[in-house]
Amino acid sequence: MKGLILSGGTGSRLYPLTYTNAKQLIPVANKPILFRVIESIRDAGIDDIGIVVGNTAEQIKEAVGRGGRWGVKITYIPQDKPLGLAHAVKVAQPFLGSERFVMFLGDNVIQGGISRLIGEFSTSGWNSQIVLTRIEHPEQYGVAELNEEGRIVRLVEKPKIPPSDLALVGIYMFDHHVFEAVNAIQPSWRGELEITDAIQWLVDNNYTVHPYVHQGWWIDTGAPGDMLSANDLVLEEIGHSIEGYVDRDSKVDHRVTVQRGAEVINSTVRGPAIIGEYARIVNSYIGPFTSIDHHVTVENSEIEHSVVLENSRICDIESRIQDSLIGRDVVVSRSPIKPKSLKLTVGDHSKIGIL
Incomplete structure (x- = not known):
């Protein structure tokens, strides 16, 4: 398997801190969030990692280098504009080839790492695995609706009326069929290619998408309060x-x-x-x-x-x-x-x- 980390975006919710620094490089417990993501992927046994970069590419490259300090190989993948997570998958296709991969948002922190998830997916026949968690305000995220058997019925990006409290955590696993999906979907009302639409396309076309409901903590560190919360949780664990x-x-x-x-x-x-x-x-x-x-x-x-x-x-x-x-x-x-x-x-x- 390969790893794909998304480190584009402007980090506007963290202004003014991100006027001069990539949001993924802001430290939690004195270690940049991006470094924690790289370590999580490495600890799951993956040593070939692509990082999708945007306007802060030079900062990311200077901080991360070629990956030697973690014993991994880093490949940088430019994304000219932040046109959605599914668009990032499209531009990463030359790097990913036909291999299975895990996609991890570079500003997310999750309890317990992803080794178990990678182990399950790599030995399964699933075409995709998505990570979900129950939160109080799912309307701010992609939301999944499951049926009584625990299978995915539909996914909606930032719905005004959420069909459930199950939000998509920024961790996804795919096989090569995801490229059919990202090439088939159209931009959303936001002008972006949504990963929720790509996953919905897989579901609608009878590919197997396995939902995993994460029981521990997870934080999207996109806002100042979230950064402090992530810092709290990591300080208690280290x-x-x-x-x-x-x-x-x-x-x-x-x-x-x-x-x-x-x-x-x-x-x-x-x-x-x-x-x-x-x-x-x-x-x-x-x-x-x-x-x-x-x-x-x-x-x-x-x-x-x-x-x-x-x-x-x-x-x-x-x-x-x-x-x-x-x-x-x-x-x-x-x-x-x-x-x-x-x-x-x-x-x-x-x-x-x-x-």
Whole structure:
């Protein structure tokens, strides 16, 4: 089997963070989401992976390279415009050939990986397998309706009135018959070739599409709140260790990771949390569900349930920062007037004086 990761799109729901960075490269627990997707595919035994790229192609290529660090081979597949997931399959056909493949959206995080799913599909006679999960607002996604036997009746993309609460997770498995489907369908009202229409075509033409209902958590990290939720869940799952320096005046609990070269001085860090490489935490409090990326400085400040990206500085903030996404190379410093609380979504290369 081969792997196909979709990493095009503008990430507009994450503006301003994605004005200067591909959304798939924003880290969750200090590791880019795209890296987690590559690892998930590799761990399922697939080492030949294509990545569909758009306007952020150069950023993706620079970060991922040829795949050597994961022991996989990466092929980049350009998509001139984001014309839908089924269109991405069309442009990837020269890479995929006639092999079975898994398609994984590069901004999705799923509990437990996909090894079991790949094992089931690779040994089955199914033409496709789709992953579903029950959610509160399925109208924001592709939605599947199943009959009493658990077979797919129909799929609808972002319906105003959902036929069920079963949303399509961004993980799909196909054999070569999917190319018949993507070439047969027409663009939707959005002007895109919808993967739901392609899967519906397979169902209508008597190909076997197996629905798998995922019981664990899954998050589409397309919006700031989703990024924080994904960060929470991953921080609770990862193993924690202390590789950096923690002085005797600091309190760091067992659910905290302090990465290589990081320093924690006269501070309290409560987990789950992660302090990135060469970060400095001085006279500060880092609360639960916080990810501090590499080369970040937090001094004389308090922050919790937040993500702070690389090379940023948070200094002398008397009010606690929480529920915030702070981009790269950001400076947050104290101004004379003191607010009681802060909630920030801050773009890269910003400077903020707190009033």
